[in-house]
Amino acid sequence: MERDYDVIVVGSGAAGLSAAVSAADEGASVLIVEAGTRVGGSSRLSGGHFYAAGTSVQQQQGVQDSADAMFEHYMTLNQWLVEPSVVRKYCDLSAPTFEWLTGLGVEFKPEGLYRSGVGSTPRGHQPTGEGEQVVNVLDAHRQQRGVDIVLDARVDGLLTDDDGAICGIRIGEDQATAGAVVLATGGFGANPEMLEELYPQAAANGDWSWYIGTEHAQGDGLKLGQAAGAAIDGRDRGLLLVTPGFSRDLETLLPGWLIVVNEDGRRFCNEMAPYTVLAGLIKHQGGKVYAVFDEGARAAAKPNPASQAYWVNEVLERKADQGIITRADSLDALAAEVGINAGALKNTIEHYNVDCETGEDSMFFKPAATGMRPIVSPPFYAAEVRPAIICWTGTGLRINADTEVIGVDAKPIPGLYAAGETVGSLHGDRYIGGGGSYGPCVVFGKVAGANAALASKGN
Ligand SMILES: Cc1cc2nc3c(=O)[nH]c(=O)nc-3n(C[C@H](O)[C@H](O)[C@H](O)COP(=O)(O)OP(=O)(O)OC[C@H]3O[C@@H](n4cnc5c(N)ncnc54)[C@H](O)[C@@H]3O)c2cc1C
Structure with a gap:
């Protein structure tokens, strides 16, 4: 079938940009659709800290660490009430993805490595130019790879083919088709109704509650996914x-x-x-x-x-x-x-x-x-x-370790991938530490982009 793009990525934060760059690296033609008037979402406003184990920066600072140790800490802290396979993937890929990011040009200060959570091992990595630098570097690579972007366009529906596979997006009367779609729309911190429903702890504070990120964190990814049959993982989770x-x-x-x-x-x-x-x-x-x-x-x-x-x-x-x-x-x-x-x-x-x-x-x-x-x-x-x-929200779309969005029938929804704060499967009641949101955004964004590109070739 003729289609407009191999992969469409919805959202241009750290997750969306990572997905777009990695999909392009797999040879896919890629479009990003972004609701805001500039690239970056909450990721641009963020400290951009990256929680990772086994990195070159840790080695430079004499810190012995491994994916195994990170996994054990993460799962114990959350009493195994998170998706083990998804967490495992994050732990396994945290260091290689961190090195990928530094290879693209993001600088992390070795002296900025810190104990960002309650663990004894320093795993918080701080980029010199905070989240803005990460976004700018990823966006420069997006441009180099010829990934198209449409700004100021809010996706309000997904297209489904006769077999039930996701095959594109809708923006009002407009639509664009693709072999696969990656949802990377961020969280729902700016949506009071969704906070009430999915993060009552945050909503309980009435007028005192406020969200530090982009106004576009409206939970659209959850709604788009749910309309396509996706399951939601977690409740009342995030960082306050x-x-x-x-x-x-x-x-x-x-x-x-x-x-x-x-x-x-x-x-x-x-x-x-x-x-x-x-x-x-x-x-x-x-x-x-x-x-x-x-x-x-x-x-x-x-x-x-x-x-x-x-x-x-x-x-x-x-x-x-x-x-x-x-x-x-x-x-x-x-x-x-x-x-x-x-x-x-x-x-x-x-x-x-x-x-x-x-x-x-x-x-x-x-x-x-x-x-x-x-x-x-x-x-x-x-x-x-x-x-x-409210710093970020942790309830979101259920994914598997390959970032396929999982339906309420427990099966992956063909052609639909998700990454970043719109995903819920790896956040428990305890925040792992500074960088525990941004890290997975980049890790799973990269995985989602590559997998969406591969799936698109087969469609
Ligand atoms: C001030 C601040 C400091 C933070 N510091 C840290 C930190 O140091 N470490 C850490 O781990 N976490 C931190 N966080 C949290 C972390 O930055 C975010 O969880 C993460 O950046 C989210 O990335 P994302 O790509 O999923 O979403 P975003 O970066 O929010 O990107 C989502 C994009 O999708 C767009 N979008 C939404 N809906 C639609 C739609 N329907 N159609 C098209 N586009 C849409 C939005 O406009 C947005 O640009 C911080 C957050 C903030 C705000």
């Missing part, structure tokens, strides 16, 4: 960061000089616990949680590069004046005003103050060097914090 909700600024860590307590008046974590686990800990409290500190801490909270909008003395003063933070002359009054168990709060603080003196957090092992300070000088403050900054 904790915020006092003063403004829409991205901040990943709470300061060490405050404590966080639940309604029972108890601390429940090292307040500087990795952002990958803090939101989950808060969820388990089952009620509101508050950052508590005293006047001495507030006055000493100086602006710093990592915190301009939240934990800064003038900001905190202003928010207290506005009644957004509760301020009281005694801990009893503070507890009464926000509805915390007062006796327990005072005991918690008494214990914490002793720990500050000895320089050791005997309950949660927060390092003293993070600025632990006793809570002694009135007035006292309580700022509610919520896991409300």
